[in-house]
Amino acid sequence: MQTLMKLEGITKVYGEGELSVEALRGVDLEIGVGDYLAVMGPSGSGKSTLMHILGLLDTPTAGSYLLDGEEVAGFSRRKLAHLRNRKIGFIFQNFNLLPRASLLRNVELPLLYGGMGRKERRQLAYEALGKVHLADRARHRPNELSGGQRQRGAIARAIVGSPSVIMADEPTGNLDQQTGIEILELFDELRAGGQTLIMVTHDPNIAARARETIRIVDGLILPNGQEAAA
Amino acid sequence: MNPAQFLREGFVEIREHLGRTVLQTLGVILGVASVVATLGMTASMDARRDQYFRESGGTRLMGVYNQPPGELEMTARQRAKTGLKLEDAAAIRRTIDGFDLVVAEIARSHRVRAGATEESFRITAIEPEFGRMRELAMGSGRYITDHDMETAAAVVVLGSTRARELFGTADPVGKAVNIDGKAYTVVGVTAEKVFFWQENDTYNAHEWLNRLIVVPITSYMKRHQEPGAERIDELNLRLRSPEVHKESRDALEQLLRSRHGIEDFGVWDRQERIEQGNREGMIYNITFLACGVISLLVGGIVITNIMLASFTERMREVGVRKALGATGWQVFVQFLIEAIVVTVFGGAMGLALGIVFTFGIMTVMNMPMAITASMIAVSVISATVVGFFFGLYPAVKASRLDPVVALRYE
Numbered sequence: 001m002q003t004l005m006k007l008e009g010i011t012k013v014y015g016e017g018e019l020s021v022e023a024l025r026g027v028d029l030e031i032g033v034g035d036y037l038a039v040m041g042p043s044g045s046g047k048s049t050l051m052h053i054l055g056l057l058d059t060p061t062a063g064s065y066l067l068d069g070e071e072v073a074g075f076s077r078r079k080l081a082h083l084r085n086r087k088i089g090f091i092f093q094n095f096n097l098l099p100r101a102s103l104l105r106n107v108e109l110p111l112l113y114g115g116m117g118r119k120e121r122r123q124l125a126y127e128a129l130g131k132v133h134l135a136d137r138a139r140h141r142p143n144e145l146s147g148g149q150r151q152r153g154a155i156a157r158a159i160v161g162s163p164s165v166i167m168a169d170e171p172t173g174n175l176d177q178q179t180g181i182e183i184l185e186l187f188d189e190l191r192a193g194g195q196t197l198i199m200v201t202h203d204p205n206i207a208a209r210a211r212e213t214i215r216i217v218d219g220l221i222l223p224n225g226q227e228a229a230a
Numbered sequence: 231m232n233p234a235q236f237l238r239e240g241f242v243e244i245r246e247h248l249g250r251t252v253l254q255t256l257g258v259i260l261g262v263a264s265v266v267a268t269l270g271m272t273a274s275m276d277a278r279r280d281q282y283f284r285e286s287g288g289t290r291l292m293g294v295y296n297q298p299p300g301e302l303e304m305t306a307r308q309r310a311k312t313g314l315k316l317e318d319a320a321a322i323r324r325t326i327d328g329f330d331l332v333v334a335e336i337a338r339s340h341r342v343r344a345g346a347t348e349e350s351f352r353i354t355a356i357e358p359e360f361g362r363m364r365e366l367a368m369g370s371g372r373y374i375t376d377h378d379m380e381t382a383a384a385v386v387v388l389g390s391t392r393a394r395e396l397f398g399t400a401d402p403v404g405k406a407v408n409i410d411g412k413a414y415t416v417v418g419v420t421a422e423k424v425f426f427w428q429e430n431d432t433y434n435a436h437e438w439l440n441r442l443i444v445v446p447i448t449s450y451m452k453r454h455q456e457p458g459a460e461r462i463d464e465l466n467l468r469l470r471s472p473e474v475h476k477e478s479r480d481a482l483e484q485l486l487r488s489r490h491g492i493e494d495f496g497v498w499d500r501q502e503r504i505e506q507g508n509r510e511g512m513i514y515n516i517t518f519l520a521c522g523v524i525s526l527l528v529g530g531i532v533i534t535n536i537m538l539a540s541f542t543e544r545m546r547e548v549g550v551r552k553a554l555g556a557t558g559w560q561v562f563v564q565f566l567i568e569a570i571v572v573t574v575f576g577g578a579m580g581l582a583l584g585i586v587f588t589f590g591i592m593t594v595m596n597m598p599m600a601i602t603a604s605m606i607a608v609s610v611i612s613a614t615v616v617g618f619f620f621g622l623y624p625a626v627k628a629s630r631l632d633p634v635v636a637l638r639y640e
Contacts, residue, residue: 057553057633078557085555092637096550100246112235113555157554 001032003066004164004196005054010063012049012219023049025219026063031165036187036197038210046219047200048169054198055088055167056080068164085114089158093170095150097142103129103153104138110161128160129153132186148179155186165196172206184209236564240571247540254536255576257529258616262577262609264522266584267591268515269608273600274592279507282425282435287364289500290469292329292479294318294486297496312494315460316447318486319357322465325485328478331468333357334447338463340454342443343408344396351392353409354442355450356466361387361420363468364439369393371403371418374446378417382448386414390422391440407443412453414445428596475501526612529576530620537569537624542639548628549636562629569621570614577613581606 012024023046031037041047052058053065056072059080065073072083089110090096097106107125116124129135132152142150151171158166168187172180184206191197191211199210207213215222244251252259283289296313319334336355341348360366361373369390378385386407393402393416402416423436434440451459467482469475479499486495548561556564585601592599 052634055553057637078559081552081555081557084553090553092550096546096553096637098547098550100242109551110554113551113557113560 001034003030004033004035004068005029005031006064006066007054008064010050010053010060010065012046012053012058013061023219024053024060027216027219027221029214029221031196031198033164034191034194034196036191036209036211037199038207038213039198039200039216040202040204040207040213041216045216047216049219050216051167051169051198051200054165055090056084081113085110086161087164089161089163089166091151091154091158091166091168091171093173095142095147095154095174097150097153097157099142102139102141103134103145103156106142106153107138107157107160110157114161124160125156128156131159131189132156146179147175148182151175151179151183152186155183155190159190159195165198166190168197168199170200170202172201172203180206233567236567237571239564240568243568244572244575250536250540251572251575252579254533255529255572255579257525257527257532258573258576258613259529259580259583261522261525261527261529261616262580262613263583263587264525265519265608265612266581266605267587268518268522269602269605270584270588270600271591272511272515273602273605274588274597275511277600278427278597279504282427283500283504285365285423285425286436286439287468289504290472290475291363291500292467292469292482293498294465294467294482294495295498296463296494298494299492312490312492313461314463314465314486314495316451316462317460318489319462319465321485321489322467322482326478326481328470328474328481329467330470331359331363331466333360333363333466334462335360335464335466336447336450336462338454340410342396344402344405347396349395351443352441353450353454354444355447356444357447360444360466363466366423366439367421369419369421370401371416373418373420374444378446379448382452383446384412384414384449384453385417385446387418387420387442387444388416389420389440389442389444391437392443393419409443409445410454414449431596469501472501526616529573530616533569533573533617534620534623537565537621538627541624541627544628545631545636545639548631549633549639552631552633553637558629561631562625565625565628566618566621569625570617573613573617573621574610577609580613581609584609 007027007029010024010027011022014021014023027050039047039050049058053060056067060073063073064071067083067087072080075083097103098109104122104125107128108121111121111124126135126138129138132155134149134152134156137145137149137153142153145153151174171187172183175183187197187199188209197210199206201207294314298312314334316334319332322329322332333356337352339350340353342351342353356374358374358376358379366373371387373387374385377383386409388396388402396402396407397405402419405416407414407416420439420442423439425435426433427435447462469478479497483497487493551561584605589599
C-alpha cells in the first residue's frame with residue numbers, strides 16, 4: 001500500500017524552560033492511501049496536537065513528517081496553507097460552518113481559496129452536497145439546518161476539493177446517536193470510495209468502525225493492542 | 231480569491247450587522263458630510279458669484295480710476311499732467327494688445343428734466359462699447375453708436391428704472407430729455423437687469439445698471455465741459471482672455487505711470503477680487519474641512535476599535551478559513567477590504583447627508599444647489615483612505631492569527 005503520511009520521531013513542545021509541556025514525545029506513524037484510522041486517547045494525551053500536526057495546522061518541534069513523500073516540517077505558513085487547501089479536508093466536532101454564509105458558500109470556500117472559477121466551484125460544491133444528500137439545502141444557512149445536516153454540510157466542505165485525506169475531530173460528538181450513525185455511514189461510503197480518513201474519537205464503538213485504531217497516551221502511541229493503563 | 235469575492239464578503243458583513251456598521255461608521259458619515267457640505271456650499275456660492283460676474287461683463291473686467299496723490303507731493307508740472315484723459319484710452323488701445331475693449335467714462339450729477347419731471351441724476355458719458363462690456367440688452371430703441379460718437383450727437387439711452395422715473399409707463403424713445411439746459415433725444419431704453427444674491431432678497435445687485443443715463447462721451451465733453459478739457463473719470467477695460475491678465479495689468483500700470491509721470495490712478499480688477507475672495511473664503515473652508523478631517527480620524531479610530539472588539543467573535547471564523555487553506559495574505563486582504571467597504575458605505579451615507587444638509591441650507595438661503603464631482607471624489611477617497619489605514623491593524627492581527635489558537639477559541 002502506498003504511504004500517504006509518514007511521521008518519524010515527531011515531538012511537540014509548548015512553552016519554554018520549566019514551564020514547557022511535551023505534548024508529543026517522539027511519535028512514529030505511517031498512514032497509507034485509503035486507510036481509515038481512528039485515534040483514541042484521553043484528554044490531554046496529545047491526540048489533538050497529533051491531529052494538528054498531521055493536518056498541517058501546527059508544525060512539530062522536532063522530527064520528520066512526509067506528506068505524499070514531501071518533507072513538510074520546515075514549510076512556510078503560506079506553503080502549509082496551500083497544502084492544507086489541496087490535500088486535507090477538516091471535519092470538526094462543532095461543524096464550524098460560517099454562520100453568515102449559505103451552505104453552498106461554505107462548501108465552496110476551500111475551492112475559493114484554491115483560486116477556482118465560480119462556475120466550476122459551484123458545480124463541484126453541488127456535487128459534494130449531492131454526495132451528502134443536501135443539494136436541496138444548498139441555499140440554507142447553517143442556523144436553518146439540523147445538527148446532522150450541518151455535519152453533513154461540513155463533510156461536503158471537507159470532500160469538495162478531493163483532498164488526499166479527511167481528518168475528523170470527534171465528528172459525532174455533538175450529535176445524537178442516530179444522527180451519529182448516519183454520519184459514520186457516510187464515512188463508510190467515503191472509505192469505500194478509496195478516501196483516506198483519520199478520525200479522533202473518545203468512543204470505542206465509533207473507533208471500531210475504523211480499519212485501524214491507534215491509542216495515544218502521554219504523547220506516545222501505544223503499541224498495537226495495548227490498552228491505556230489509565 | 232479575487233477582489234470581487236472579497237468585496238462580496240464586505241457587503242455580507244454590512245448586511246449582517248447593519249446597525250453596528252452604521253454606528254461604526256458614524257464618525258466617517260459625519261466627517262464626510264461635513265467635508266461635502268463645506269464643498270457644496272462653497273461650490274453653490276461660487277456658482278452664484280460666477281453667475282453674477284457672467285451677467286455683468288464676466289471676470290475679465292478691469293477698471294482704472296483717478297486717485298491723485300496729495301497736492302503737496304506733486305510738482306506744478308505733474309499737477310498739470312495728472313488725471314485720466316481720453317487720450318489714455320487711445321494709447322491703451324494702440325499699445326496693449328491684452329485688452330479687447332477699452333471704454334472711457336465720465337460720470338457727473340446734473341439736473342435732468344423730462345416733461346414735468348426734474349431731478350438731479352448722475353449722467354454717465356461713455357463710448358459705445360460700454361453696452362457690450364456690461365452685457366446690456368435693449369428694452370426698446372438702440373444703444374449709443376460709433377456714429378453718435380463721431381457726430382457728438384445729442385442722444386441719450388436710459389436705464390429701465392430711470393426711464394420709468396422720467397416717463398412713467400410711456401415709451402421714452404424719440405422723446406426729449408433736458409440735461410442742464412441742453413436738449414437730448416432718447417434713442418433707447420436698456421432692458422431691466424436683475425440679479426438677487428438670494429431669491430427673496432430686495433437688493434438687486436444689477437440695479438445700478440438700470441439707473442444709468444448714458445450719453446456719448448464726445449457729446450458730453452462738447453456740451454458740458456470747457457473747450458479743450460480732456461479729463462475723464464474712469465477707464466473700463468476688458469481682457470482679451472484670462473491668461474493675459476498679469477502681463478496686461480502690468481503693461482497698463484506701466485503705460486499710465488509713464489504717461490502721467492506719477493502714480494495718480496487706482497486699478498480695480500475682478501480677477502484679483504475673485505482671488506482675494508477665494509483667499510478669504512479659504513479660511514472658512516479650512517476650518518470646516520479640519521472639523522471634517524478630525525471627525526474622520528475619530529471615525530477611523532472607532533472603526534479600528536469595533537473591528538478589534540468584534541475580532542474575538544470572529545476568531546473561530548479566521549481559524550476555520552485558515553484550516554480550509556486561506557493564507558495569511560488572503561485573510562489580511564479580506565479584513566482590509568471589509569473595513570474599506572464599510573467605510574465607503576459610511577462615505578456614501580456621509581455624501582448623502584452632506585448633500586441633504588447643503589440642500590437644506592441653500593433652500594433656507596434661497597440659493598441654487600451645486601453638486602460637484604469633487605464632492606463625490608472627496609467622500610469616496612477620504613472614506614477609502616480611512617478604511618485602509620484604520621483597517622490595517624485588525625487585518626494584520628487577523629492574518630497573523632495561529633489557526634490552532636483560533637480554532638480552539640470558545
